Amino acid sequence: MAVGTVPDIQDLPRRYGGRVTTFVVLSCITAGMGGVIFGYDIGVSGGVTSMDGFLSKFFPEVYRRMKGTSVSNYCKFDSELLTAFTSSLYIAGLLTTFLASSVTARCGRRPSMVIAGSAILAGSAIGGTAVNVSMVILGRVLLGVGLGFGNQAVPLYLSEMAPPLHRGAFSNGFQLCVGIGAVTARLTNFFTQKIRQGWGWRVSLAVAAVPGGLLTLGALFLPETPNSLLQQGRDKRRVRVLLTRIRGVSDVEDELEDIVAANSDKGNSSRGLQMIVTQRQYRPQLVMAIMIPFFQQVTGINAISFYAPVLLRTIGMGESASLLSVVVTGFVGTSSTFVSLFLVDRFGRRTLFLVGGAQMLVSQLMIGGIMATQLGDHGQVSKTCALVLIFLIAVYVAGFAWSWGPLGWLVPSEVFPLEVRSAGQSITVAVNFLMTTAVAQLFLATLCRMRAGIFFFFAAWLVAMTAFVYLLLPETKGLPIEQVRRLWAQHWFWRRFVDTASNGEQAKLDC
16 A cells, blocks of 8 residues: 555445534634634734833833834844743643643533633633733733633544534634634734724733623533543434434444444543553554654744734834735635645545645745845845745745644644544643744744744754655545544554554454
């Protein structure tokens, strides 16, 4: 079998019936508010930290450097306290992740979404009324707790509720919601920056309460997923009724039997994390849980998302112009994610990964080349160069938005067997938060020291991750979620782990 190819889906035993029902669409839209929150919190921080009113109130040293001319263009925003404001959210999310995993596995996906929305409401209220740096950072910490629970539960909810043939589109809806949230944040920043009294940043931080409230209210009325109900030991007849309503057909026995079988194999669900880390048969899923979110972050996307306004001010653009440029690139990214909804289940995950990776690689190299040759420690780039940079950033964001952006959440959420699904998702979210924290904390300092070389650094990682996908990721397009585990046994590399584990289990049974 060729590298990365998969067996003919016809060889797999079951294809489920069902259709896309209004019930499941509305449920997934409501759950998608978790993605809107995530995107909003990513997008809002970069804009707020470039606003004069916010910087002068909480980070006066950075404000003075930005207005001065004696500091290198690449170092004006290099501040540990400023990066702590951004990264505190992700540190809190990282520390919350494993608690969220336990709650999501034992109590269900809905309770985690309720907790997420409630924490977001509290964090946005504190951030919007902050009078000192401590309050601002506390608000970010509470937002991080909300994201820890939301990013654990929402991708699982979407992948389990979605019809198998459309799971890619539904799960990519999470990244679409992230994009919508980010664009909303950038539009909010653009308009609130114009408030002359300088308190527009308060509005930007407080608006996160809107999707937080919608998620909290909506989650109270959402159905739990059939997979989660069986994992909690609920009655099979109740699950059949819910599954019939979700799929819109009466014949759901094949899907129900697969979910029951997956649940019966789970052993002790509280041991999910121990199982996925220690048992050889889960080695492929463990590698994907770690490497996919790792690679997603070293594309450099969050460096652009957090600090695009700062980066554009570095090359000499004004406050309002830099925020408007970020709004435009945000629209490009969201539109590209929307396109991916229609491509992912037609062309597959691997194709989008590979083509998107190549697109990001070329744009990163060109951004780095222009920055290296045109922007020194002092002065500004020409207007033409600035426009070219904005265009290349938009190309880069588009490449991410229809490949590594949505697929970085979709693929991990669909490759885990039910018995380790919540634990596996917690590893994915933890690695995502860990790498996001590292990027947020280190980017401005690294930009100051590496100058334009940082873009070549990210480009090198793009080469590595594209090779990883080509060699090691099988195609999961169109497979029911409880049958994806069969792929590993037929993959040229991973089958040695799965076959060895299966033989070991059989030997134990023979004894």
